[in-house]
Amino acid sequence: MDITIRRATQEDKADWVRMRKGIWPDWSDEYLAINMDETLASADDFVIFACDGDKPIGLTEARIKDHAEGCETSPVGYLEGWFVQEEYRGKGVVGIMTQAAEDWLREKGCTEVASDTWLENESSIRAHVKMGYAEVERLVHYVKKL
DSSP states (O other), X not given: OOEEEEEOOGXXXXXXXXXXXXXXXXXXXXXXXXXXXXXXXXXXXXXXXXXXTTEEEEEEEEEEESOOTTOOSSSXXXXXXXXXXXXXXXXXXXXXXXHHHHHHHHXXXXXXXXXXXXXXOHHHXXXXXXXXXXXXXXXXXXXXXX
């Protein structure tokens, strides 16, 4: 397996939506496609694919934000999400993509990077810890109909 990393392009939108669906399965395809053009054009967004040959097998989205929970600096890097096709999981693809995103964030002047996951997503929690991320906060959201 020879994994390469490349930036997302306009031609990648279908694969991008498909992989976003793997991260956020409850969201509609239409919602997942919102703001792709702006994201691709933004100097503060970084969207990459991990590829096996020419085949996209993983996606990572990162961005620069003003602040993030647990961070002391600004601006700060933020890993918005990652996805790896099931047959490639457990083979280091997330680590390769995360390293590329962290390198980009360093080049942009960030000295910290943050991320998040759902409380019940044990595999994501383990992956974050394995890559050196420290848990800084847990949050439960509430809603009340009026």
